[in-house]
Amino acid sequence: MVGGGPGAFIGAVHRAAARLSDQFELVAAALSSDPQRSLSAAEELHIPRAYASFTEMADQEAQRDDRIDAVAIVTPNHMHYAVAKAFLDAGIHVICDKPLTTTLQDALDLSKTVTRTGLIFGLTYTYTGYPLVRQAREMVLAGELGAIRMIQVEYAQDWLSTPLEATGSKQADWRTDPERSGPAGCLGDIGTHAYHLACFTTGLRCSELAADLTTFVPGRRLDDNVQSMLRFEGGAKGSLWASQIAVGHENHLELRIYGEKGSLVWDQENPNYLRHSPLGEQPRLITRGGPEVGTASKWATKLPAGHPEGYFEAFTQLYSDLAEQITARLDGRAPDKRALLVPGVEDGVDGLHFITAVLDSARNGSAWTSIPKT
Amino acid sequence: MVGGGPGAFIGAVHRAAARLSDQFELVAAALSSDPQRSLSAAEELHIPRAYASFTEMADQEAQRDDRIDAVAIVTPNHMHYAVAKAFLDAGIHVICDKPLTTTLQDALDLSKTVTRTGLIFGLTYTYTGYPLVRQAREMVLAGELGAIRMIQVEYAQDWLSTPLEATGSKQADWRTDPERSGPAGCLGDIGTHAYHLACFTTGLRCSELAADLTTFVPGRRLDDNVQSMLRFEGGAKGSLWASQIAVGHENHLELRIYGEKGSLVWDQENPNYLRHSPLGEQPRLITRGGPEVGTASKWATKLPAGHPEGYFEAFTQLYSDLAEQITARLDGRAPDKRALLVPGVEDGVDGLHFITAVLDSARNGSAWTSIPKT
Amino acid sequence: MVGGGPGAFIGAVHRAAARLSDQFELVAAALSSDPQRSLSAAEELHIPRAYASFTEMADQEAQRDDRIDAVAIVTPNHMHYAVAKAFLDAGIHVICDKPLTTTLQDALDLSKTVTRTGLIFGLTYTYTGYPLVRQAREMVLAGELGAIRMIQVEYAQDWLSTPLEATGSKQADWRTDPERSGPAGCLGDIGTHAYHLACFTTGLRCSELAADLTTFVPGRRLDDNVQSMLRFEGGAKGSLWASQIAVGHENHLELRIYGEKGSLVWDQENPNYLRHSPLGEQPRLITRGGPEVGTASKWATKLPAGHPEGYFEAFTQLYSDLAEQITARLDGRAPDKRALLVPGVEDGVDGLHFITAVLDSARNGSAWTSIPKT
Amino acid sequence: MVGGGPGAFIGAVHRAAARLSDQFELVAAALSSDPQRSLSAAEELHIPRAYASFTEMADQEAQRDDRIDAVAIVTPNHMHYAVAKAFLDAGIHVICDKPLTTTLQDALDLSKTVTRTGLIFGLTYTYTGYPLVRQAREMVLAGELGAIRMIQVEYAQDWLSTPLEATGSKQADWRTDPERSGPAGCLGDIGTHAYHLACFTTGLRCSELAADLTTFVPGRRLDDNVQSMLRFEGGAKGSLWASQIAVGHENHLELRIYGEKGSLVWDQENPNYLRHSPLGEQPRLITRGGPEVGTASKWATKLPAGHPEGYFEAFTQLYSDLAEQITARLDGRAPDKRALLVPGVEDGVDGLHFITAVLDSARNGSAWTSIPKT
Numbered sequence A, B, C, D: 001m002v003g004g005g006p007g008a009f010i011g012a013v014h015r016a017a018a019r020l021s022d023q024f025e026l027v028a029a030a031l032s033s034d035p036q037r038s039l040s041a042a043e044e045l046h047i048p049r050a051y052a053s054f055t056e057m058a059d060q061e062a063q064r065d066d067r068i069d070a071v072a073i074v075t076p077n078h079m080h081y082a083v084a085k086a087f088l089d090a091g092i093h094v095i096c097d098k099p100l101t102t103t104l105q106d107a108l109d110l111s112k113t114v115t116r117t118g119l120i121f122g123l124t125y126t127y128t129g130y131p132l133v134r135q136a137r138e139m140v141l142a143g144e145l146g147a148i149r150m151i152q153v154e155y156a157q158d159w160l161s162t163p164l165e166a167t168g169s170k171q172a173d174w175r176t177d178p179e180r181s182g183p184a185g186c187l188g189d190i191g192t193h194a195y196h197l198a199c200f201t202t203g204l205r206c207s208e209l210a211a212d213l214t215t216f217v218p219g220r221r222l223d224d225n226v227q228s229m230l231r232f233e234g235g236a237k238g239s240l241w242a243s244q245i246a247v248g249h250e251n252h253l254e255l256r257i258y259g260e261k262g263s264l265v266w267d268q269e270n271p272n273y274l275r276h277s278p279l280g281e282q283p284r285l286i287t288r289g290g291p292e293v294g295t296a297s298k299w300a301t302k303l304p305a306g307h308p309e310g311y312f313e314a315f316t317q318l319y320s321d322l323a324e325q326i327t328a329r330l331d332g333r334a335p336d337k338r339a340l341l342v343p344g345v346e347d348g349v350d351g352l353h354f355i356t357a358v359l360d361s362a363r364n365g366s367a368w369t370s371i372p373k374t
Helices: A009-021 A035-044 A054-063 A077-089 A104-117 A131-141 A170-175 A186-202 A295-299 A311-331 A337-341 A345-363 B009-021 B035-044 B054-063 B077-089 B104-117 B131-141 B170-175 B186-202 B295-299 B311-331 B337-341 B345-363 C009-021 C035-044 C054-063 C077-089 C104-117 C131-141 C170-175 C186-202 C295-299 C311-331 C337-341 C345-363 D009-021 D035-044 D054-063 D077-089 D104-117 D131-141 D170-175 D186-202 D295-299 D311-331 D337-341 D345-363
Strands: A070-073 A093-096 A121-123 A148-156 A206-214 A225-232 A237-243 A252-259 A262-267 A273-278 A284-287 B070-073 B093-096 B121-123 B148-156 B206-214 B225-232 B237-243 B252-259 B262-267 B273-278 B284-287 C070-073 C093-096 C121-123 C148-156 C206-214 C225-232 C237-243 C252-259 C262-267 C273-278 C284-287 D070-073 D093-096 D121-123 D148-156 D206-214 D225-232 D237-243 D252-259 D262-267 D273-278 D284-287
Touching: A009 A311, A009 D009, A054 A070, A054 A077, A070 A077, A077 A093, A077 A104, A093 A311, A104 A345, A121 A311, A121 A345, A131 A186, A131 A252, A131 A262, A131 A273, A131 A295, A148 A186, A148 A225, A186 A206, A186 A225, A186 A237, A186 A252, A186 A345, A206 A345, A206 B206, A206 B225, A225 A345, A225 B206, A225 B225, A225 B237, A237 B225, A237 B237, A284 C284, A295 A337, A311 A337, A311 D311, B009 B311, B009 C009, B054 B070, B054 B077, B070 B077, B077 B093, B077 B104, B093 B311, B104 B345, B121 B311, B121 B345, B131 B186, B131 B252, B131 B262, B131 B273, B131 B295, B148 B186, B148 B225, B186 B206, B186 B225, B186 B237, B186 B252, B186 B345, B206 B345, B225 B345, B284 D284, B295 B337, B311 B337, B311 C311, C009 C311, C054 C070, C054 C077, C070 C077, C077 C093, C077 C104, C093 C311, C104 C345, C121 C311, C121 C345, C131 C186, C131 C252, C131 C262, C131 C273, C131 C295, C148 C186, C148 C225, C186 C206, C186 C225, C186 C237, C186 C252, C186 C345, C206 C345, C206 D206, C206 D225, C225 C345, C225 D206, C225 D225, C225 D237, C237 D225, C237 D237, C295 C337, C311 C337, D009 D311, D054 D070, D054 D077, D070 D077, D077 D093, D077 D104, D093 D311, D104 D345, D121 D311, D121 D345, D131 D186, D131 D252, D131 D262, D131 D273, D131 D295, D148 D186, D148 D225, D186 D206, D186 D225, D186 D237, D186 D252, D186 D345, D206 D345, D225 D345, D295 D337, D311 D337
Parallel strands: A070 A093, A093 A121, A148 A237, B070 B093, B093 B121, B148 B237, C070 C093, C093 C121, C148 C237, D070 D093, D093 D121, D148 D237
Antiparallel strands: A148 A252, A206 A225, A225 A237, A252 A262, A262 A273, A273 A284, B148 B252, B206 B225, B225 B237, B252 B262, B262 B273, B273 B284, C148 C252, C206 C225, C225 C237, C252 C262, C262 C273, C273 C284, D148 D252, D206 D225, D225 D237, D252 D262, D262 D273, D273 D284
């Protein structure tokens, strides 16, 4: 693991997911950019091989017989590129938190590196690990909704409704700092999740968007509210709203997909239910692990229906799937197809294309802006 | 009453609201544009004074000692202007269904006529009659949410998901016919409701918008899906979605208002509840007739908490309020202030400005388009 | 109308329902037990024929050519019997609020009187007027749930959580007064509604019950909380809870029916939805006026799906149905079968049997107590 | 670990909870009553020290320097007693699944053994690990609801709606078999959870109950539906319903507590929310990790608000708390008080008293039956 020392949020989540998956052991780490903190943090977490820096770790692990199978990158965004690059070059599979990088150029370079090395690269867009998100994707791709017409996706939080970054909050600090987060605030932090979710579940490519970015909190250096209208290949339209100043929302990521023959609604805060409304029929509630669910959802389900799963379990699914991919590689066999839904480097590039297009459109009077194909 | 013969939807609603309000008696009508149908329909409904046409009705009522106090106009949209004009000129108060007219010019002319005649003009934006919509308005205007930042409003239906107008549906037929509905389909039919609701509850003026209009159903002659981004005076942003092809939604009009200090969420399909999330506190459920509700909501409440009110009761409130206004006029006194929330002709003009701006923006690559002050 | 002067709750509801049904005109009344108040109240409500007492009204109406078609009885419970008796003896159809009487003996006598006179007798168990309650009944009787196993019904309010009757509340005063309410408090006021709803929707007869009655509020003279276990003919079990001290509930009447092949859940506070869970399939939401609803529900539906109906509309349905029954009688034809679901005098007798059994069981250590067949 | 070989449900849950807690390592096991299966299962799960039987395991572990700190017992119910006894006698702390035993006598004996040995004994009533269950308890004990009046608890499932045990289902088989489950079916399996939850959250002792037990599914050997009325010390009343034939419910454990000053509602299927209705105020939603939550809830919270936790996390909390208790014992210090909410052997005895009283009451015409103090 690189990054994610004590006190960091997402590092602890990655570690919990790895443990719960029962497929990984955490044996080496460079947990901080400060060499001394890096060593002490690893000791605190009982990690056997502590390194002072990620470069040292990549170098030395590459030379060990019992080298790590994969590295988890959980640093602030601006470090993702260099760390990922180092480990890929060292021949080590990568599990990287999102967003992939802070610049499109870095993302494209990383994509090439993955192609060149042939290594496994997992990007932890958490929400793709939820069983019913996969159920939604499976239904849409199977044509159960008919041609998709409208996609409504929104990711609303309220933790940045006030200038929290001015109060010493570590989480708020780096996320609102262009140096460490890149040029996108709310847009990069959660807007990318929403965008990826819409594309992941529908299999549609977004071709252009028109966006309006706002910074509501005085003094804030990055956007905290993103509105956009989307147009997808094939004629579907969409609307994406991401906000970190939407008072009353904790982590409200909601996806609604409307097709000719039906619609689906899913909300991350109540993730064990998926509402399906077939045209002209009564809406029905698909429950995780419940009646009439499909293959993709069952694969990702860990508990019987009615025993709620949550955020940790979704994250764990990404780790389980990556374990299957890595194990298959080691075993020289094809991985189970159901384990291939983990987002990869190309999803990361898509995310950077999205960020870039939103920034461009917003700077340009919300003009419709094309999104290149990855 | 003009329009609203047997089989018409909104005419029957107006009559029910008038009865339930216990303030009106229906004594004269021109229920159809067909003279014979007009007379027979009135007989069927036991209305004493049947007229062959609205012009005849306006003329003759104007000359009676026991003339009607007000006329209700419930024709298809394209007739609103001429009928309203005729009755205003005859010195009779008007209760008109929305949208006010099919062209901005007619709307402006009607507005002048109302000013000139000094008559009462009520425009039945139904949703302003709901007690908790008024509660929301009262809270926002009292500053309980602080400065407003984001307004999310959506009005989604699914009854036009298929080409219903091709099957002989009378309702679908005129609503998708530019001759009778004007140049806006879904936009005029329900988009205006959503727009009005956002403005009514926040007291904010929308200064510009960027819109994308779509007709999803092949062969349809008017839009059936409206997306737009809004900018309000004072810096608030908004998003408006109206759709009649959103499978799974019957009459989903949802309003969400986010301010610096709190948010409100209301859904017309469950109208007896209003969710209020104060910043940093637990969200609470405001119930119609329940604890801690304000004056405006109490005025519009007819039943104790827990005894659900619905669409008829909201509509009835508009009639009750107009009755109070008319009675006060007859009595030569000032009406109760709480009865003044019924939308008027200026709200109708606002609606036409909105429609015009959306059409302009959509034709112009979704460019930001100014909305004139009424 | 007898009873229901200004300030009374249920009288105003009956009048609103009559108006909204568009089938009744209120032409005669004895609105108060105080002769002077009775006359002045009628004047205030613009009722043409005001009577000083119900006996006078029954006598004189019986002799008029333009006599009333039916009388609505909306007095406190203890008067129901005498008033109903007087009008039945005068040959006038009766619409009576529940409970039928305050004693079983009176109820039985009234039942005989109805049989003897052959008159129409409607008992306004409001909740049977809701379209989806009728939908539930239709589904159960059609066998869609298979044999019924468990019925869970609860009616919880909180308005009597404190000794409200000691504060001058007129509503609280008579409802907690054994002289005017009879020996049952919460039990008679709302427990009977719950019991009737369970029987109405399932068509099952309750054969015995075991009950525990409690008075939680110090100084209160009647019960304010009712618990009971039920056994139905055919082997179904049930549980009934009625409470007026359940803080947080406004008017929570919830019915849940579990059969071998499916279940139904309905809540009066959100009455436009009925949840149906077929065995081994996904739960679905039946919406009032929506897809796949049956005949009984459609008959009672006044507005399109998504336009909420509520308490007034349910009440109105009872008036509409009684109007159809009375009109058919006047016309010498059979009434529409769909209008025959209004509860009658026999449901009132059932209610008294239920009250009597609960009181007996509670006095007798919650022993299982038989309920006689009506 | 004893019991819980591959395919078993609860064994896998215990292992996941142990891993996720990051406080336990699984080093020894006797996973099956079949010696050969026991050894092979341990190998399959990569558990270093495999034993052929629990007696062998208890004996040998007791003699090791690196002996296990605690044993987790996840066998069918009828084995709990013997296994727990063996490990307690071996001086090893015990984590035991519920119910404690299948007979009251065994439970009382185990209780004495725990007292005698002074060892730590955790009983995994899962639902006490949910943060908001602890929040409810903290609020009730702090008097925020005032004196408790009514407790409504229900645990409804539908997986045994049909004779599943006749189809080869291992889970259904032992749970409906008196030899392995004891004399209580649904009553012991889930009724005890509901009963414990009611007592745990209110701190009230149930003094007597009246119960009706039913076996709805033909051929089933144990009850599948439990109804009971409860009376608590101090005057509170309660109602408990447990059912495994309630079609439409997956794992619906709902608790509602009504006091003089407020009420709480919690549902296991949506465990991150707790509804609090203070008397005369608007109901509010307490969210896990959200505003204004108390100490007990925060202690048990692993993720920020809006990132749902579920069943695994609740279970994990019990393991974390027991780890704190065991570590404190090893360290010779007092454990953190917040870790003391894990149910113990006395809760297990309470559960057996409850089972016994229900069986007695049901056999005795639902007579009120006393529950002895533990």
